[in-house]
Amino acid sequence: MVASVTDSEAVPSNAAQMASPSYRLAAMDEDFLLGDSMRGVRFLLEYAKAEDALRAWGVRSTIVVFGSARIIANGPGRHAGWYAAAREFGRIASLRGGALLTNGEPRDNVIATGGGPGIMEAANLGALDAGAPSVGFNITLPFEQEPNAYSTPDLTFRFHYFAMRKMHLAMRANALVVFPGGFGTLDELFEILTLRQTDKAPKIPVVLFDEAYWRSVINFDTMIAEGMIKAADLDLFKFAESAEEVWSALLEGGLKPGEDIT
Template identity: 70%
Template sequence: MDSPSYRLAALDEDFLLGDSMRGVRFMLEYAKAEEELRAWGVASTVVIFGSARFKDDGPENHARWYNAARELGRIVSKRGGALKTKDHPRHNVIATGGGPGIMEAANRGAQDVGAPNIGFNITLPHEQEPNHYSTPELTFQFHYFAMRKMHLAMRANALVVFPGGFGTMDELFEVLCLRQTMKIPNELPIILFDKEFWTSTFNFDKLIEVGTINPEDVKLFSYADTPEEAWSQMVKAGLCSIPKDPN
């Protein structure tokens, strides 16, 4: 009876964390977040990406981007349907990676107006712990990037990407690839915040010139320089009139 083989499988941590159970752990990371999101009536989200390094009292651009993300979190939460009760579908709930910087700012903006908001955290050696503003019952922790990205994408009605580093670029280009290959709905607006930053960072015209993307691929995204402009683009894309079925 003292042998590890005698333990109940569901209570055997060594077994559950072994290589053979990786698929089960994937399923558990999907199911745990899914159950809580459904309990809160979250039908759709607006996902906001950006650097974890920005602060509201940081250098000029850092503070400007942080405060713009906070204002966008307020606008989307107040106008998009996140303030409904649990008994009704909540739409366009702010969702972020749950950490500091732009993620914190967007979650903070939602909290400013009393709206629930989501933090999809990931276990990392640094720069990742839950910020103080994501709703506790909607603050999750993932081991697998793939499952975290799936939850970020599967309910998204819009994606707004602020300046950021490797993680931000990874998330942006993954969603662009999903749009390009039609793995996610064609109406999903992808908005790059601060046109000057993005056009000076990436030369998309060069990619067209050398033939690595098609000219129409640059229509997969747009630019915005203010929170109101970003919101207007979402509305123009049908954000409020096209509820997204999470199934």
């Protein structure tokens, strides 16, 4: 005879256990993943996500272009010229650098920017003019920066950590081209110059666009006179006044171009 289950012997509900945050799969638990203890994991995720996408596209090396987000195509004074030069440089580098290779070989010297407006937009647009892919490394900012419309969608990333964004900008860079800009541009410029000065990064060519602007913003001679840097440290970068001059300076600095299809 089978005994019946009385109310007092009924299986208790486990609803509270099922609903508990501790029961969530760790990979699906947003509260856990966004907690302090997982900061290192989030840092790793920002590295791995971009790394996977760049490898899928065969991006072996880049030419990084920095510059102000506040410069527009029809802006005042020299702004329009800076925008036009950045766009033209993006086109030239994409055509001559190796970004267009489609035979299964790695892509080299792919234009990479911070992904936002201004000079970054111009360089990404220049790559698009050439029919080449380009990279946009965006950063989440308080004023809700959005990616420009010209970086390759599959290569348009968003970072929370400035440090990881900088790492991705630097780790594949065959060259750095810096157009006029403000605090953010200076931050990125001196980051790379410091890595080069201390031999923490390969000796890639660095070109500053518009010598008059840069010498008015930074008194390099005073830095030398006061013993803050050596005169030889100025050899870490060159100046250029046109997109073609930038390309020539990069080649003179050791940049190895890919297949030139111009």
